[in-house]
Amino acid sequence: MSTLVGRGLVVTVLVVVTLLYLLPLWGAFTTSLKTDEEIDLTSPIAWPQRPTASGYIGAFNHLKRALLNSVLITVGGTFGSVGLGAICGYVLALHSFPGANLVFLLLAAGIFLPFQAILIPLFQTVRALRLYDTIGGIVLAHTAYGIPMCAVMFKTFYSEVPKALVRQALTDGSSPWRFYWRVVLPSTKLATVTILIFQFTSIWNELLFGLVLGGPRSMPATVALNNLVGTLAAQWNIQMAGSLLLAVPVLIVYAFLGRYLVRGYMAGAVTAV
Amino acid sequence: MSQNFRRKGIGHWLSRHPFIILALPLGLVGYFVYGGMFWNAWVSFTNWRGLTPTYAFYGFQNYSRLFGSAVFAVALKNTLLLFLTIPVCIVVGFILAVLLDQNIRGTGIFRNLLLLPYALSFVVTGTIWAWMYNPSKGILNALLRQIGLARWQGMWHTSQETVMYAIVLALVWQFSGYAALVLLAGIRSVPEVQIKAALLEGATRFRIYRKIIVPQLKGAVMTVVIVIMMYALRAFDFIWVLTGGGPGYASHTLSIMMYKEAFQATRFAYAAAIANVLLGLTLILVLPYLYWMHRRAGQ
Amino acid sequence: MASVTVKNLFVSYHRGRTIAVDHVSFAVEDGKFCVLLGPSGCGKTTILHCIAGLIRPTSGEIIIGERVVTSTEKNIFVRPQERNVAMVFQEYALYPNLTVRENLAFPLECQRLPKKEIAARVQSVAELLGITDLLHRRPAQLSGGQRQRVALGRALVRQPTVFLLDEPLGNLDAQLRVQVRYELKRIQRQLRATMIYVTHDQTEALTLADKIVLLRSGKIEQEGSPQEMYEKPANLFVAGFIGSPPMNFIEGQVLTCEGMLLIDAGIFKVRAEALGIAKNLAPGTKVMLGVRPADINARPSSPQDLLLPAIVDLLEPLGDSAVVHVLSGNFKFTAKWEGGSLKPGGLVSLFLNPRKIHVFTLPDGMRVSKIEDGAAGRAEEAFP
Numbered sequence: 009m010s011t012l013v014g015r016g017l018v019v020t021v022l023v024v025v026t027l028l029y030l031l032p033l034w035g036a037f038t039t040s041l042k043t044d045e046e047i048d049l050t051s052p053i054a055w056p057q058r059p060t061a062s063g064y065i066g067a068f069n070h071l072k073r074a075l076l077n078s079v080l081i082t083v084g085g086t087f088g089s090v091g092l093g094a095i096c097g098y099v100l101a102l103h104s105f106p107g108a109n110l111v112f113l114l115l116a117a118g119i120f121l122p123f124q125a126i127l128i129p130l131f132q133t134v135r136a137l138r139l140y141d142t143i144g145g146i147v148l149a150h151t152a153y154g155i156p157m158c159a160v161m162f163k164t165f166y167s168e169v170p171k172a173l174v175r176q177a178l179t180d181g182s183s184p185w186r187f188y189w190r191v192v193l194p195s196t197k198l199a200t201v202t203i204l205i206f207q208f209t210s211i212w213n214e215l216l217f218g219l220v221l222g223g224p225r226s227m228p229a230t231v232a233l234n235n236l237v238g239t240l241a242a243q244w245n246i247q248m249a250g251s252l253l254l255a256v257p258v259l260i261v262y263a264f265l266g267r268y269l270v271r272g273y274m275a276g277a278v279t280a281v
Numbered sequence: 282m283s284q285n286f287r288r289k290g291i292g293h294w295l296s297r298h299p300f301i302i303l304a305l306p307l308g309l310v311g312y313f314v315y316g317g318m319f320w321n322a323w324v325s326f327t328n329w330r331g332l333t334p335t336y337a338f339y340g341f342q343n344y345s346r347l348f349g350s351a352v353f354a355v356a357l358k359n360t361l362l363l364f365l366t367i368p369v370c371i372v373v374g375f376i377l378a379v380l381l382d383q384n385i386r387g388t389g390i391f392r393n394l395l396l397l398p399y400a401l402s403f404v405v406t407g408t409i410w411a412w413m414y415n416p417s418k419g420i421l422n423a424l425l426r427q428i429g430l431a432r433w434q435g436m437w438h439t440s441q442e443t444v445m446y447a448i449v450l451a452l453v454w455q456f457s458g459y460a461a462l463v464l465l466a467g468i469r470s471v472p473e474v475q476i477k478a479a480l481l482e483g484a485t486r487f488r489i490y491r492k493i494i495v496p497q498l499k500g501a502v503m504t505v506v507i508v509i510m511m512y513a514l515r516a517f518d519f520i521w522v523l524t525g526g527g528p529g530y531a532s533h534t535l536s537i538m539m540y541k542e543a544f545q546a547t548r549f550a551y552a553a554a555i556a557n558v559l560l561g562l563t564l565i566l567v568l569p570y571l572y573w574m575h576r577r578a579g580q
Numbered sequence: 581m582a583s584v585t586v587k588n589l590f591v592s593y594h595r596g597r598t599i600a601v602d603h604v605s606f607a608v609e610d611g612k613f614c615v616l617l618g619p620s621g622c623g624k625t626t627i628l629h630c631i632a633g634l635i636r637p638t639s640g641e642i643i644i645g646e647r648v649v650t651s652t653e654k655n656i657f658v659r660p661q662e663r664n665v666a667m668v669f670q671e672y673a674l675y676p677n678l679t680v681r682e683n684l685a686f687p688l689e690c691q692r693l694p695k696k697e698i699a700a701r702v703q704s705v706a707e708l709l710g711i712t713d714l715l716h717r718r719p720a721q722l723s724g725g726q727r728q729r730v731a732l733g734r735a736l737v738r739q740p741t742v743f744l745l746d747e748p749l750g751n752l753d754a755q756l757r758v759q760v761r762y763e764l765k766r767i768q769r770q771l772r773a774t775m776i777y778v779t780h781d782q783t784e785a786l787t788l789a790d791k792i793v794l795l796r797s798g799k800i801e802q803e804g805s806p807q808e809m810y811e812k813p814a815n816l817f818v819a820g821f822i823g824s825p826p827m828n829f830i831e832g833q834v835l836t837c838e839g840m841l842l843i844d845a846g847i848f849k850v851r852a853e854a855l856g857i858a859k860n861l862a863p864g865t866k867v868m869l870g871v872r873p874a875d876i877n878a879r880p881s882s883p884q885d886l887l888l889p890a891i892v893d894l895l896e897p898l899g900d901s902a903v904v905h906v907l908s909g910n911f912k913f914t915a916k917w918e919g920g921s922l923k924p925g926g927l928v929s930l931f932l933n934p935r936k937i938h939v940f941t942l943p944d945g946m947r948v949s950k951i952e953d954g955a956a957g958r959a960e961e962a963f964p
Contacts, residue, residue: 015383019385022380022391032398032406032412032413095302095303096306099302122514124535124556125317125321126313126556128324133313152310153314155310159306213404216518230404233405234522251404252405254405262400269400474669477673478669478734479675480634480661481633483662492675493675497677
């Protein structure tokens with residue numbers, strides 16, 4: 009296909025727009041490497057004359073406990089929601105049973121739930137279970153509210169497994185679970201990776217559950233960073249270093265597994281939302 | 282028969298009873314999503330303060346207080362103002378998608394970089410935009426001074442007049458890459474043979490976009506609308522980090538107001554009423570979409 | 581309408597590592613129906629796209645009417661929309677968001693014709709194709725055959741100089757295919773349109789074409805009228821590709837016996853003279869003999885006929901006739917059977933006119949020309 013406008017013009021516009029989009033991130037990066045004095049004296053997007061890691065050291069000292077909490081919460085919440093979502097997706101996609109449509113509809117509708125509408129009952133339930141200010145409480149919330157999205161995404165991916173294959177396996181006498189482990193799971197590895205990564209980044213990035221259910225012992229890094237911003241109002245280098253530290257896992261995933269993340273965004277968008 | 286049953290084992294038995302397998306996930310969703318919704322609705326009709334174990338039925342008093350509240354009016358207006366993000370993102374996203382579709386080598390890199398903000402946590406971007414908008418030392422004003430537009434400097438998120446627009450601008454930054462991704466996928470899903478045929482028939486590039494590609498983007502546009510709308514309704518993280526709802530009440534949204542009432546003022550019942558309004562608003566906006574999706578899937 | 585000439589067309593991909601079209605030349609006269617035939621991957625669609633201007637060839641020249649539209653040598657490339665060619669795609673390429681009427685009008689709107697004329701032309705094409713009552717529908721509401729008609733109508737409405745059709749019947753079921761095939765031929769005759777038609781189906785080619793260009797691996801194997809292709813296949817590939825059920829082949833060797841030239845095919849021996857081949861073959865030459873199933877008969881057609889006693893292996897009844905698979909010695913072959921009933925395992929006597937045997941030399945597989953080829957063969961050479 010030929011181009012709508014000149015190639016050169018298109019590339020120029022794209023370069024300019026992309027630089028504009030990256031400007032806030034670039035500014036955050038340069039600031040994170042500066043001392044307080046240099047922040048006062050130089051342009052915020054200028055490269056520091058003497059880059060220093062002091063911002064990162066300061067931020068890490070504030071966030072290290074919370075980063076560990078985040079890792080535990082994210083791993084737990086990801087496996088919980090993806091595991092249970094996969095079960096739902098598999099049963100709904102490949103095994104019809106009475107009421108399957110209603111179950112699917114109720115699951116899919118769960119995606120649109122505004123969390124504020126269940127925040128108070130959630131808070132009360134977690135307190136009653138004596139899980140307030142524990143990693144477990146936050147993992148429970150992420151698992152429960154992650155299931156609808158995972159289930160719908162898995163159902164979409166599993167629906168691509170040919171129905172004839174299912175009929176064949178069942179007439180061969182294979183149990184549905186053997187069929188799942190031997191055929192469905194191996195042949196949809198990409199889908200599993202996609203959903204794992206999608207959930208991983210969603211839970212890692214999330215603030216509200218940590219804010220409501222977490223306390224000093226269990227708060228995830230998003231909450232800790234927000235507190236840091238509140239207490240160190242003027243120390244921009246530490247704030248920027250902190251936000252970039254928080255972004256590191258996502259940036260790594262983006263750089264190396266970005267393909268899957270994009271697929272996840274598309275699947276998440278197309279399936280239900 | 283019994284031997285057969287033993288051979289096929291428990292997996293076979295479970296397969297005949299899907300609800301047993303689904304019990305745990307469906308139980309969690311049933312309790313936390315649907316149970317929570319009804320519980321919350323019930324709470325909104327009481328006078329519960331959260332810390333006290335006792336409470337009484339309170340009728341519609343929470344709602345009548347809410348609808349008379351000036352803060353609620355601001356929060357509702359701001360929640361709807363966030364919808365401004367949707368058309369801006371679609372326009373910007375569409376332009377980016379067309380540029381990315383121009384079959385030039387290496388546009389994948391641009392797409393990935395433009396999508397990067399969408400992958401980041403709102404806590405990260407909120408912190409970064411606080412620095413962008415900082416009136417004295419922040420990036421935006423510093424840049425405006427550098428390029429000689431000092432009089433365009435603003436108070437951005439620290440002024441009551443501009444704070445919501447500052448938030449919308451930052452959200453456009455974060456969401457338009459995503460809009461571009463979805464619209465680009467929509468453009469690419471138009472079969473190439475249609476474009477070939479149109480070229481042969483003498484259609485200009487502009488006409489191909491206007492008459493053939495854009496009308497087939499309905500689904501993609503709908504997706505973008507619904508995703509950003511859902512975000513706008515729930516909007517909490519970004520605003521909480523950037524402004525905390527301030528200055529004053531200027532950037533309160535329904536979700537910020539609800540959080541503050543529940544977990545700072547511990548007026549649980551009143552907060553539950555706000556949450557219920559939010560839920561009602563979501564239903565009003567989402568149900569037509571779900572119906573539309575259902576009809577489209579039926580076709 | 582216009583003629584189309586393709587000269588030395590060469591298309592390669594991946595910097596020459598893949599050759600899609602290898603120096604192909606042919607010409608289509610004004611108002612003729614030309615079929616580009618070949619198995620998938622033979623380059624036929626690529627050639628069509630080159631003519632349409634959707635692909636720039638690596639080298640070569642294409643002339644439509646008097647106008648050079650592609651020439652790598654003269655550095656000419658006319659853009660597809662300026663070639664005034666219409667194309668019908670296998671996928672139909674109907675615009676799903678437009679109604680049938682809007683689909684038909686689209687190319688005319690692109691030419692900025694007055695509204696009145698657009699309406700009139702859409703109407704007349706709709707009448708020609710019998711789709712007037714579908715004009716308000718959208719493609720999703722049409723059956724496969726109706727969509728095919730709309731796609732054809734979209735080409736017709738433009739009144740182009742050349743029609744290019746890329747497997748237009750490929751997505752139709754068998755019955756509909758026969759019907760649309762007939763209509764297509766009728767319309768082509770009526771409009772005296774120049775059509776270039778791509779297919780892998782030899783029956784379509786034989787029934788539709790004034791001229792067939794048979795391709796394999798980007799090269800022309802043979803071109804000519806359907807009759808020539810059927811009666812005088814230039815080589816083993818053409819012989820095997822054209823005709824259904826396909827030609828029977830049996831290997832043989834040239835021998836001399838008492839001064840006479842014989843061909844020994846194992847189950848029968850035949851005098852070279854009886855085959856009517858135009859030149860003498862050297863003794864010892866290996867040959868492949870080919871016989872069409874239709875040329876194996878239940879009754880002798882001449883005194884020279886060879887008799888083949890055979891055992892019936894399998895019968896495929898076609899209603900009025902049958903295809904019979906038989907065994908004669910180690911030789912398995914098929915014959916078209918129009919006689920009485922047969923039973924598998926039964927014996928049958930079949931007759932074969934040696935004049936109808938095609939002879940190909942091995943290993944090159946080229947046809948050994950026959951005495952009766954002469955006149956027609958020379959006439960073919962005279963054609964530019």
